[in-house]
Amino acid sequence: MKNIYFSFFLTITYLSLFAQSTIYNFNEISAFEAATMIMGNQATVSNANIQCPDIAGGLFTGASGLNDNLTEGIILTSGSAAIAFSANTVGSAGSNNGGPGYAALEDFPWAYSGTFNACVLEFDFVPHTNQISVAYIFGSEEYPEYVGSQFNDAMAILIEGEPEYPAHLLATDKNIALIPNSPAPGIHVAINLLNFASYGDFYMDNTGNQHIQYDGMTTLLPAVADVTPGNTYRLTFAIADAGDAIFDSGLFIAPFNREAATNRILNLHAFWDENSNNIKDTTEVALPNQSFVINPINTMIVSHLGGNANIVLPLGDYQASFMESSLWEMVEATNYDINVTGIESLNTYQFGLQPKTTVNSVVPYLISNPTRCNETITYWLTCLNMGTTVASGTVSLNYSDLLQYIEANPMPEQTVNGVLTWAFEDLYPGYHKRIKISFEMPDESFTGEIALTSAKVMQMSDGQFISENEVAYNSEVLCSYDPNDKLARSNLLGQSEFAYIADTIQYTVRFQNTGNDTAFNIRIEDTLDKKLDWTTFHPITASHDYRTELNRETGLATFYFNDILLPDSTTNEVESHGFVTFGIASLEGIEDKTKIENTASIFFDFNPPIITNTATLTLLQQVETGIEVLDNRYSIRVFPNPFSDFTTIEAEELPQGNYRLEVMDILGRKVRELKVDNGKMNLQRGDLESGLYLIRVLEENSNEVLGSGKVLVE
Numbered sequence: 001m002k003n004i005y006f007s008f009f010l011t012i013t014y015l016s017l018f019a020q021s022t023i024y025n026f027n028e029i030s031a032f033e034a035a036t037m038i039m040g041n042q043a044t045v046s047n048a049n050i051q052c053p054d055i056a057g058g059l060f061t062g063a064s065g066l067n068d069n070l071t072e073g074i075i076l077t078s079g080s081a082a083i084a085f086s087a088n089t090v091g092s093a094g095s096n097n098g099g100p101g102y103a104a105l106e107d108f109p110w111a112y113s114g115t116f117n118a119c120v121l122e123f124d125f126v127p128h129t130n131q132i133s134v135a136y137i138f139g140s141e142e143y144p145e146y147v148g149s150q151f152n153d154a155m156a157i158l159i160e161g162e163p164e165y166p167a168h169l170l171a172t173d174k175n176i177a178l179i180p181n182s183p184a185p186g187i188h189v190a191i192n193l194l195n196f197a198s199y200g201d202f203y204m205d206n207t208g209n210q211h212i213q214y215d216g217m218t219t220l221l222p223a224v225a226d227v228t229p230g231n232t233y234r235l236t237f238a239i240a241d242a243g244d245a246i247f248d249s250g251l252f253i254a255p256f257n258r259e260a261a262t263n264r265i266l267n268l269h270a271f272w273d274e275n276s277n278n279i280k281d282t283t284e285v286a287l288p289n290q291s292f293v294i295n296p297i298n299t300m301i302v303s304h305l306g307g308n309a310n311i312v313l314p315l316g317d318y319q320a321s322f323m324e325s326s327l328w329e330m331v332e333a334t335n336y337d338i339n340v341t342g343i344e345s346l347n348t349y350q351f352g353l354q355p356k357t358t359v360n361s362v363v364p365y366l367i368s369n370p371t372r373c374n375e376t377i378t379y380w381l382t383c384l385n386m387g388t389t390v391a392s393g394t395v396s397l398n399y400s401d402l403l404q405y406i407e408a409n410p411m412p413e414q415t416v417n418g419v420l421t422w423a424f425e426d427l428y429p430g431y432h433k434r435i436k437i438s439f440e441m442p443d444e445s446f447t448g449e450i451a452l453t454s455a456k457v458m459q460m461s462d463g464q465f466i467s468e469n470e471v472a473y474n475s476e477v478l479c480s481y482d483p484n485d486k487l488a489r490s491n492l493l494g495q496s497e498f499a500y501i502a503d504t505i506q507y508t509v510r511f512q513n514t515g516n517d518t519a520f521n522i523r524i525e526d527t528l529d530k531k532l533d534w535t536t537f538h539p540i541t542a543s544h545d546y547r548t549e550l551n552r553e554t555g556l557a558t559f560y561f562n563d564i565l566l567p568d569s570t571t572n573e574v575e576s577h578g579f580v581t582f583g584i585a586s587l588e589g590i591e592d593k594t595k596i597e598n599t600a601s602i603f604f605d606f607n608p609p610i611i612t613n614t615a616t617l618t619l620l621q622q623v624e625t626g627i628e629v630l631d632n633r634y635s636i637r638v639f640p641n642p643f644s645d646f647t648t649i650e651a652e653e654l655p656q657g658n659y660r661l662e663v664m665d666i667l668g669r670k671v672r673e674l675k676v677d678n679g680k681m682n683l684q685r686g687d688l689e690s691g692l693y694l695i696r697v698l699e700e701n702s703n704e705v706l707g708s709g710k711v712l713v714e
Helices: 002-016 031-042 103-107
Strands: 022-025 043-051 057-061 073-077 115-127 131-140 154-160 203-205 216-218 221-226 233-242 249-253 265-272 291-295 299-302 308-312 316-322 328-330 336-340 348-355 362-368 376-385 391-398 404-409 414-416 419-427 432-440 450-461 464-476 485-490 498-500 504-512 522-527 532-542 547-551 556-561 577-586 594-598 600-604 615-620 636-639 646-651 659-664 670-675 680-684 691-699 705-713
Touching: 031 043, 031 057, 031 073, 031 115, 031 131, 031 233, 073 115, 073 233, 103 115, 103 154, 103 233, 115 131, 131 154, 233 249, 265 291, 265 316, 299 308, 299 532, 316 348, 362 391, 362 450, 362 464, 362 504, 362 532, 362 577, 376 391, 376 419, 376 450, 376 532, 376 577, 391 432, 419 432, 450 705, 464 691, 485 594, 485 615, 504 522, 504 532, 504 600, 532 547, 532 556, 556 577, 636 691, 636 705, 646 705, 659 680, 670 680
Parallel strands: 265 348, 498 615
Antiparallel strands: 022 057, 043 115, 057 073, 073 249, 115 233, 131 216, 131 221, 131 249, 154 233, 203 216, 265 308, 291 299, 291 316, 299 547, 316 336, 328 348, 362 376, 376 432, 391 419, 391 450, 404 432, 414 419, 450 464, 485 504, 504 577, 522 556, 522 600, 532 577, 547 556, 594 615, 636 646, 646 680, 659 670, 659 691, 691 705
């Protein structure tokens, strides 16, 4: 069969000498021949099948106007292959070839009203190596007029096969036609997602092309899949009209021997090298939230949940380096020198990491929609493992009396007296557990009141609590608001006005689609204050999948929410909200009471940016209060905590003697002092305002701090 293929290929090459863009429709070429041409020597092909009107596709040769490295190949269209290879003289060419739709493409969100005129090529293959690749160009007459509309013709390259791509996955999870530099699970190539305004580096305006009809096309793109040699997989190329059956789109697929696809995607992979052999073994896990620097462009990229950090690079020479942190280091220190030619595929560069020390630290983060009166709002509770151990334990949410609990996803294991509790286990470093909670807000008579909510993580090992982290979140009841805003608070103190110098600041940008149609792509740009230490920048959590980059020359942090499909508020108010949260520390050694100001720009699709408010924090010198005592001699129990009227504070196993309790605000100012009687004391609220306070127990004569803690006043 290989001899037949080569004989056929020589024949069509000969014919191409005498005619431009010769097309052999699917009544002249078999599915097996098309599949073999695409896969080349990287796999053995079988069970090939074509579901396509004859005029809609086939094999083309002698093509001009596509790419110097794509002059012959396979074409699939949602209309006519002959129209595809005609001059671009009209802006609305199309042919209804009478073909049916294709159900798998209707899994995609842009196939609003069904699919029509489908053309599908599918076949089984057994790979010879651990990766297969295909190069292609996607073009459409729907460019550029129908960008952002419901007329978004559907195209996909789907792979299926155990164990990497099980059959039960939706088509959206099996599509390897991804926009380069997109995060897992990947941003699919589509008209509304790749165009003149979104991922424009991969889009070509085709106006005036004398050889190709489509008004817009992608550059030559790679589709890559990791596979297991010897296993059987099925690969499907599919294209169809969506929304209506009028204008055409086409998929041009290169033979495998054309290696000049746009292989400029640099992929760095971080993993926990538990056996320190500098090889990723099958049992070793990927590490998110690890930072890398690409020089000489001085750009930082961060690994996402798959452990991958991606960036598309222009041609040239680069060096990729791991940014060593206080927790993680490379098993074997390595900087990778990388030459990007655009012809040879770039490898995935592995970074085997190991902990520098044992740290048990699962940190809770709270953020909500703007808490507007008379509305159902969402709180997001994220538990992020910022340590170096595999964590298990519980997380609890103590919500304000102003909030009426409706539901949570996932549901809590326990609901008692305004406290919701969930269990978690096997939470690896860098991974998170995210919980979405819905509350009903009070009416307008509560305008201006503060809803104080707190979350606490208790990490356990062998039935014993080994670590505790708590966060407080204050939100004012509003009855009119700007839904796109920026918040700043101290990560340790939960304050929105003050932070300690060199302390971590937690920034959150909240956004809402208040238009009248779905937002497909959202981009947030934030130029960081020069008084911030840009090397400490780290993403924390977000409402939707995203990727981030930081230009360390300018301080521009960019967050990309591609393929977010955020509904408008009139269609679905609850789901129209989103946010992103990141952390960064201020520079050390700056003056007391220095102000840090920060503003973000939010871009919805192709609209002008929405400018948020300016979030301002005043930085203060750390007050030596003795509160941050890590090895308290005597543990402090506060119950209830938080409290409204009074609480009991108990210093367990305190010996006989004279002791006092001091209560301080976050600036270190003493606001209350009590005598300790038999290790217990009652703290009345009195004139204490809502917020976080620091407490410590001291020996009366020596002023030695014997124990410390925190208490929340509702």
